[in-house]
Amino acid sequence: MTNILTIAKRELRGYFSSPVAFVFIVIFLLLAGFFTFMVAGFFQRGEASLTTFFTWHPWLYLFLVPAVGMRMWSEERRQGTIELLLTMPITPWQAITGKFLASWVVVGIALALTFPVVMTVNHLGNPDNGVILGGYIGSFLMAGAYLAITAMTSAMTRNQVVSFIVAVVLSLFLILAGYPPVTNMLVSWASPWLVDGIAAFSVMTHFESIQKGVLDSRDLLYFLSVIGFCLFTTSIIIRAHRAG
Amino acid sequence: MIQVRELKKHFGPKVAVNGISFTVERGEVLGFLGPNGAGKSTTMRMVTGFIPPTDGSITIGGHDMLEDPIPAKRLIGYLPENAPSYTDMSVQAFLEFSGELRGLSGDGLKRAVGRAIEMCFLENVRHQSVETLSKGYRHRTCFAQSIIHDPDVLILDEPTDGLDPNQKHEVRTLIRRMGEKKAIIFSTHILEEVEAVCSRAVIIDRGSIVANGTPRELKLRSEQAGAVTLRLVDGNAAEVSAKVRQVAGVDRVTVVSERPLAVRAFPQKNAGSDDVARAIGELAFKERWALQGLQVEEGRLDEVFRSITLPDTKKK
Ligand SMILES: Nc1ncnc2c1ncn2[C@@H]1O[C@H](COP(=O)(O)OP(=O)(O)OP(=O)(O)O)[C@@H](O)[C@H]1O
Ligand SMILES: [Mg+2]
Numbered sequence: 001m002t003n004i005l006t007i008a009k010r011e012l013r014g015y016f017s018s019p020v021a022f023v024f025i026v027i028f029l030l031l032a033g034f035f036t037f038m039v040a041g042f043f044q045r046g047e048a049s050l051t052t053f054f055t056w057h058p059w060l061y062l063f064l065v066p067a068v069g070m071r072m073w074s075e076e077r078r079q080g081t082i083e084l085l086l087t088m089p090i091t092p093w094q095a096i097t098g099k100f101l102a103s104w105v106v107v108g109i110a111l112a113l114t115f116p117v118v119m120t121v122n123h124l125g126n127p128d129n130g131v132i133l134g135g136y137i138g139s140f141l142m143a144g145a146y147l148a149i150t151a152m153t154s155a156m157t158r159n160q161v162v163s164f165i166v167a168v169v170l171s172l173f174l175i176l177a178g179y180p181p182v183t184n185m186l187v188s189w190a191s192p193w194l195v196d197g198i199a200a201f202s203v204m205t206h207f208e209s210i211q212k213g214v215l216d217s218r219d220l221l222y223f224l225s226v227i228g229f230c231l232f233t234t235s236i237i238i239r240a241h242r243a244g
Numbered sequence: 245m246i247q248v249r250e251l252k253k254h255f256g257p258k259v260a261v262n263g264i265s266f267t268v269e270r271g272e273v274l275g276f277l278g279p280n281g282a283g284k285s286t287t288m289r290m291v292t293g294f295i296p297p298t299d300g301s302i303t304i305g306g307h308d309m310l311e312d313p314i315p316a317k318r319l320i321g322y323l324p325e326n327a328p329s330y331t332d333m334s335v336q337a338f339l340e341f342s343g344e345l346r347g348l349s350g351d352g353l354k355r356a357v358g359r360a361i362e363m364c365f366l367e368n369v370r371h372q373s374v375e376t377l378s379k380g381y382r383h384r385t386c387f388a389q390s391i392i393h394d395p396d397v398l399i400l401d402e403p404t405d406g407l408d409p410n411q412k413h414e415v416r417t418l419i420r421r422m423g424e425k426k427a428i429i430f431s432t433h434i435l436e437e438v439e440a441v442c443s444r445a446v447i448i449d450r451g452s453i454v455a456n457g458t459p460r461e462l463k464l465r466s467e468q469a470g471a472v473t474l475r476l477v478d479g480n481a482a483e484v485s486a487k488v489r490q491v492a493g494v495d496r497v498t499v500v501s502e503r504p505l506a507v508r509a510f511p512q513k514n515a516g517s518d519d520v521a522r523a524i525g526e527l528a529f530k531e532r533w534a535l536q537g538l539q540v541e542e543g544r545l546d547e548v549f550r551s552i553t554l555p556d557t558k559k560k
Contacts, residue, residue, distance in 0.1 A: 006344045014332050080328035084389070087292045088345040089318040242295045244255045 003090045007098025008105070015068075015106050024068050025110040031060055032114055049127050053117055054135040054211055058175050058204060061107075061146050066167035069103050069150030070160045073238070077158040086242070096234050100151050100227075107143040111136065131213035138210030141223035142203050146171050148230035155237040171203075174226075178202025245270050245319075245397050245427035246291065251300035253286050253451075260286045262451035263300070270396070273423035275442035275459075276431035279553050283451040284431040285325045288401050291429070292322045304397055318347070321395035323403055327386035331375040335366055335385050338374055339392055346393040356392050363418065364388040365411070379406045387415070391422070398422065400430035404437060416441050435545040439463075449553045462548050468508075469543030470517040474524055476505040477534035487531065491523045504536060 015021040035056040076082035085095055121127045149170050154163040176182045178199040186195045199205050203226075206219040246268040253261040261283040268274045276284045289295045291302055293309045293316065302309035307316035330338055339357045348356050361367055364384040369377060374385055383406050390398060403419065404412045412434075419428060420441050432438065438445050439459045447455040447462070455462060463469060474488065485497045485507045493515030500506040511520045517540045528535050 003345060006341065010330070010333070010341050013337070014330070017332050079331065080324060080326055081330055083289070083294050083324040084322070084328055084342075084386075087294050087317060087320070087322045087324075088342075089314050089347070090345060091314070244253075244295060 003094045004098040004101065007085075007090075007095055008102040011072075011099050011102030012105060015102065020068065020071070021106050021109075024064055024106065025113060028060065028064055028110045029113060031064075032056065032117075035060070036117065050117060050121060050132050050135055051211070053114070054139060054207075057139045058142065058207060061143055062168060062171050062175065065107060065143055065146035066150045066153075066164045066171065068106055069147045070154050070164040070167065072099050072103060072151050073155040073234070074158050074160045074163045075154075077241075078160075082238075086238075092235055092238055096151070096231055096238070100147060100231060103147050103151075104140075104144050107147065108140060111140055111143070128213060131211070134213040134215055135211045137215065138207045138219070141210070141220070142207050145174070145203055145223050145226040145230075148227040148234075149174075152230045152234045152237065155234045155241070174201070174203045176202070178204035178206075245305050246429065247301075247303040248287075248291060249301045251287060251290055251302065252298045253283070253290060253295070254298045259451055261290070261297075264448070264451070264453055265300075266446060266453070266456070268397075268427040268429060270427050271424055272444060273419060273428045273430070273442045275438040275445035276429060276448060277433075277435070277438060277445055277549060278431075278448035282448045282553075284448055285401055287448070288322075288399050288429065288431065289324075292320055292399050293317050294324075319395055320397045320399060321390035321393065322398075323387050323390040323400045325401040327383040327405075329374050329382060329386050329389065332373070334371050334373050335361070335377070335388075336370050338385060339388055342389040343392045348393060356394070360388040360392045363391065365414065380408060380411060383407060384411070396426055398426055398428045398430075400428065402432060403430055404432065404434065412437075435549060438545060447549060447552055454552050455548070459545065460542075463543035463545055465552075466541075466543030466545075466547045467551070468541045468547060470511060471541045472509045472511070472517060472521045472524055473500065473537070473539050473541060474507050474509070474528065475535075475537040475539075476528075477536050478503070479505045479533055481505055481507070484533070487527060488524060491520065491527055493520045493523065508541075 032053065036053045073082070076085060086092060118132060121132075122129070146167070150163065150167040153166040153170065154160070156166070157163050179202070183195050183199055186198070206222045209216060210219045248267070249265050251261055251264045252259070264283075264287055266274065276287070278284050286295070290297045291304075291309070293313050296310065304316040305319045307319070309316045330341070333341065336357060339360055340353060343353045343356050361370060364387055366381070366384055366388060369381055374382060377385065387400070387403060390400065400419070404415050407415060416437060419430060422428065423441070423443070430441070442459055444456070444458055445462060446453045455465070474484075476484065481499050481502050484505060485499055488494060488507055488509050489497045491509065493511050494509045495512040496510050498508050498510075500508050509520060509524060511517055521538060521540050525538055528538070
């Protein structure tokens, strides 16, 4: 546990000593604000809810989260520091977890900094704050899933750009599998249960269900298993890479 | 402390290490020599637990590196080739991080970092970011990381690479001093370093150990070892070498240089170098040659290295 914290602390320091974390947070806040207020017409809708705010998160994360996570392992490989890290008296699992948690904290900070939106809706009306909390939890879990995917892709290559692109593509799959325009199209030539089955693998399906304010254990389980699966794959990739 | 048995590593069809065995006890400094691509770094990476071997076993202080890596790794300090370090950290922060992963904390950590900074002469760059350090300083920072927990076992892959002559000297002194209480393996391409630091050296070529012994023993394998070199202020090369050849126990004589004159006498198989040297000395005295020097050659490591690792046709 101490080792995980030590590694997470170092990573966080790395994020904040380079512009990565700041750039991510600022851009996330700007874009979240832009989509919520300008594109979706938050004020015009006259509802006291954050639906317009959360709707955009899967798409915002699609590009921003891989940008945060892409250096996680590729940079270690490029600099050769992975050789130092993995010859320390720690398990690879501790290193993987520590690094993942640090990046998740960065995204968490950005998400927490959107609190003015919550204050705004509470000022303007009487929103269901339980639903809002659900939205935040879902959004945070979804970011975790994207980050775990990025951790996996960054372990595959020493090139950050490649790791970014592969992570975006994989995440896009996870979105589209449950994105209504796509599922509606699929229904026309595949049986509905197949489409539903595919959609069950999508972050969209589970994010939307959490957003409704009911924290179903199946949705929680979904995000945690995506994270667990991707981090496990990361450990296999790292082991395979070491074995040569 | 370090026991390595029949270590093998294949990268696809390529055999990088092919059955290497050795042991290093406390108080020993083992030097790894060998041409580029011989498998020195690969061997070290396996010993430190970074890459798993294809076959063979590694035991560090009684702990099996493959079965029980954490306690084995705890005993090791490692300086990888090219001395990587986290460039976004300051020297001090980097050393603190390494110390923490080594299980140090609080006052103990502070003391360890101070000691490592002092030993590696990093005082004046302590708060500088590693990114902005010169190559030599980066190397020393990574070296400092390897000794932060005062480990029993030190594995150093080219520890003097990129250092200036003064620092090379300091690091050698440091390795020799630490070698009294630790088990150390280090690789180098600088042969004088082996003589200055190692208690034992192995020459690795194409994945196998091709020579193993103290630097002195290795030097004796040199063709020159035991030859007697006579240097004169002046004299006729043909005349002098003809006379030297008559000396009892001399097999053959070569002229090393004409001016100043230097001839080298190779003793016969059963003749002692010292006796030959004494006889040549007496000859020089009798002939009233203007003697500049008379010396029994110890042999040269670079010659041994070359004759062992070059697949040369003369030898065959
Ligand atoms: N990850 C890898 N994949 C494939 N081949 C590798 C890998 N690592 C090392 N090799 C090969 O193994 C051989 C031994 O390499 P190694 O780095 O151990 O040599 P070395 O003795 O340290 O050489 P040098 O003196 O240049 O540092 C080389 O031929 C190298 O190309
Ligand atoms: Mg090497």
